[in-house]
Each structure stands twice: as C-alpha cells, then as structure tokens.
Amino acid sequence: MAMCSICGKRRRAGKNVSHSNRHTNRWFLPNVQKAKIFVDGRTQRVSLCTRCLRTAQNKRLAV
Numbered sequence: 311m312a313m314c315s316i317c318g319k320r321r322r323a324g325k326n327v328s329h330s331n332r333h334t335n336r337w338f339l340p341n342v343q344k345a346k347i348f349v350d351g352r353t354q355r356v357s358l359c360t361r362c363l364r365t366a367q368n369k370r371l372a373v
Contacts, residue, residue: 314340314359316359316362317361321340323337341360343360345372
C-alpha cells in the first residue's frame with residue numbers, strides 16, 4: 311500500500327460520481343516516490359509523497 315514515511319499520508323476512500331449521479335466506491339492514492347534521504351547522518355531509502363519530497367529537497371535532505 312502506498313504510504314509516505316514522513317507524514318503518513320495513505321490511500322483514502324471516496325466515490326466516483328457519474329453524470330447520472332450514480333455513486334461507486336474508489337480509492338484516492340497519494341503520489342508516493344522512492345527517494346534517498348539523510349537520517350541520522352546516513353542515507354536511507356524511503357517512500358515519500360511528492361509534497362514531503364519537495365520539502366526535503368528545499369532543506370537539502372534528499373539525494
């Protein structure tokens with residue numbers, strides 16, 4: 311299952327709504343990418359959502 315290691319963002323349930331207003335179940339999945347970040351002075355491979363990845367790159371934590 312897609313989940314961000316930093317913020318814990320994971321899939322959420324919702325509904326598809328057609329033009330005739332029928333509701334069917336669906337999942338909204340976060341955009342999770344594999345990245346290498348510095349944790350306690352060493353690099354570690356983790357799954358990050360793109361929002362956390364942008365923040366990590368701005369703070370110079372991501373490789």
